[in-house]
Amino acid sequence: MSAATAAPATTATTTPRRPARLAELLLLVLALAAGVGAFGLVGVNMEEHLPDGFWLESAGLALIAIVAHVVVRIRAPWADQVVLPSVVLLNGLGLAMILRLQEAGAQGANATRNMQWSVLGVVLACLVVWFLRDHRWLRRYTYTAMIVGLVLVVLPLVPGLGRTINGAKIWIGVGPLSLQPAEFAKIAFAVFFAGYLVSNRDTLALAGPRVLGLQLPRLRDLGPILIVWAASLAVLVLERDLGTSLLFFGLFVAMLYLATERISWVVIGLVLFGAGAAVAGTVFPHVQHRMEVWLHPFEGDLYNATGGSYQVVQGLFGLANGGLFGTGWGEGYPQRVPYSFSDFIYSSLGEELGLTGLLAILLVFLVVVERGLRTALGVRDGFGKLLAGGLAFSLALQLFVVVGGITRIIPLTGLTVPFMAQGGSSLLANWIVVGLLLKISDDARRPSPLPLRGEVGPGGVLEAAGADGSAHDGALGGAGQHDGALPDVPTGAHPVTTPTETVGRPAVPRTPLPRRTPSRPDPEAGQP
Amino acid sequence: MNTTLRRLAGVVVVMFLALMVSTTWVQYGQADSLNNDNRNVRKIYRDYGNARGPIVVGEQSVAASQAVDDPFGFQRVYADGDAAAAQMYAPVTGFYSLVNGTSGIEGAENSFLNGQADALWVDRLKNLLTGEKTKGSSVELTIDPAAQEAAWEALGDQRGAVVAIEPSTGRILAMVSKPSYDPNALAVHSTADAGQAYEDLLNADGDPLINRAIRAAYPPGSTFKLIDAAAALESGDYQPDTQIPAPHRYTLPGTSTQLRNFGDEVCSSTDEMSLADALRISCNTAFAQLGVSLGADALDEQAKKFGFGQELEVPMRTDASRFPKDEASSDDRLALASIGQGSVTETPLQVAMISAAIANDGELMQPYLVDTVRDPELEVVRQTSPHKLDDAVSSSTADALTQMMLGVVNDGSGTSAQIPGVQVAGKTGTAQTTSEADPHAWFTGFAPADDPQVAVAVIVEHGGSAGSEATGGRVAAPIAKAVMQAVLDR
16 A cells, blocks of 8 residues: 555645536537527518617626626536536527517517516526525425425415416416416425435335335325325316426425335325326316317317317427428417417427427436436435435426427426426526526535545545545545635535435445445544 | 436436427428318418419419518419409419419419429429529410400400310410409408408309309300201211201100291291201201201210310319200200200300311310410420310311301301401300390301311300390300401411
């Protein structure tokens, strides 16, 4: 071990350099170029000159992107570098499409208003990144989050506050504004689920009988899941919002599975939801109607019926018109589809950008979601894993529900494409999700004061660990070497609060490691 | 939890793959059927978005697409918006309407006019590569504007139709139908206005939307005697100077009904006259009796050789003219059919084809309206070459019939078709419809007899302005004369 003694001497002084985040900056420039280019093309193709306020809007878009970049650089320097540019790209393309639809006279399309919401969304994301010093702080508010979530869900049912738009009672009116509280409830529920599950995962996972190879939970542990199930069905029935109902329940089942590793929960969840939906389908005519529209959209009666399949079919016409390469910005007729700028922005984009454009957009979404899941993999604490995993999955599920509805994988529901569709609530909520993910990813990717897997040999820390810049000596040496990042939460605290974790941070390679040891990392891990 | 996170990541990938597959299925797999769905307004936008080719008569376009500033991009305009001229050509051009569909050449040649015809694939490929928009091809018609105008003017306010054909080729030189309509009113993009205009035309007196020249079946009256005479000559048993019975009145076989001549005239003091004379003065009793002795089969066969029973495409589909062979198995019906009454019906085009075949040495040519189709670069895409439909009669029979028809114009029932210095052959007809209504006035013929340039058929419904006084010779023959003169004056 002659090398081992020499190496720490040289490397211990090298603190890990904060990333320059040049990749993010470069990607942001590309994303802005795409967004601004789309703005310009809309104007040039439709009016043969740049749209009114083109430079102002473009400068605004660039400014909020740069501000977000700078905030992240200061407060979350290790955060994922792909998420922010991807979301800026999606937001920019969405704004361009809304402007295009507004120019074409689509009733209700308002690009300026949506631009303002986007700015506010970015500001909220920046506030999250700036002031949320540690995502684990949220765990303290597990049950508060539950109550907040439930209140938000119930708000639209409050007489005088709730507004019914197109049959769905998912809106509340605040002065001149209409908000969809369910979008924010999504975040509250993700926090609640993460906090609840991280505390109860062992009970949920291990206790209970085995039936047909499935580890069933104990009946008394079913309480919370039944509450959520009932809440989801209540949303479905009382607010007539299948999409939100599906989103909440899917989110809960996915997080339950993440926490317990029990496929039985997924099965139970799907059976419960399927049964609930089936009963709702037979009892409530509007659910039944939705199913008919889904299965037979081209039938004349349904096509002509009020609230029938007209919108779906028009969306399909738009997509078909786009074909492989699309008509180009401003060259199609997306404004013919009702709500082309909100619920059906996917078909509008498909008509003008074609299959090529839609697949690219889906891939960008996939990158965002998988980056979120990657963050969950990397973060050290169970709460963070569940929260990041849940938030990322909620984005994927929301996209699946809305796009699946438009392309007829599932019945059409009233969700919006995150970041692209017009709607303040959706934009604000999803930008907050981005802020949270950035913050958690900063924590996940921050070089640990603890040795990584393979860095610690029987005789102590190997030299490679030093080269990686994360020798625990640094942490012990004081937080100052971390440039003041996260000063309030000493990085050394992580192992203490991190609950049961084996993967990613196995402290000491213990020879004969028993399988599935309740894997609390040894607090002494890494200590020589 | 990392295992489940990885599995969840896998699930997410599967979800996205499902979205990608479903999107591909809609935008690629189902695109064709969705794009052609009748409820898909984009289909109409797309058709309208391409500059549609013009319809050309002479050197002028009678239908053209003009760029306008609405979602459709182009407005179809007929005869530069001149309502009268547009009406004159309406039976030929038809209309191209967002709301009311298409008709006429607009419908029959749609694939060339909109540039989507299979024959234009090279142009479309070129456009795909250069990024140019598809443009329609121009369709040039055989119509002679002078003949068309002459027919339109001569028919005046009367209801009826005129068809003129070039006998040697079958080129249709004039096709007029009255009353007519202004296709500009039907082609407007406003759904309400176009729909209202169509509704008004549907309810209008005299069915202006019907192209009488090819889509109306009239009793041919005495013009059918040309077929009787042709059948007689072709049988070999008759010559133009063969004496045939021509009684004052003819009792229809098996009935007590007495058939009279027009005005109850006496055809011949001897109750007998030559075939040529019988045709010249259009003696009903003589031809009724001749038809009965020739038999229904012979008349039916001769009629078919002239084009009866066929729906032609000129390129619009025509009605088939009809000789009721089964009905004519009883001799009384056969006698009536032989003088163009009863259930025998002909389109004006069919009547013109009979004259054209006689003029063309007995060879019946396929009538056609489209001369040339040119792509936007003015390259010829398609050119119609004349095509023989049938040998209607032998050359000698044609000669004999020509001589007999000269007699009709020179010294018979059709003298008002005479053109100074030109030998005109013709045949009049006066067709009874019902006992109350005035008879239809017919004339068909060709000129010059020795070198026929134009064959023509004219019908004036219910005698036109002459009313009950109308005969083919008096009402229809002058119109035919005007059309023939217009062609000969070229």
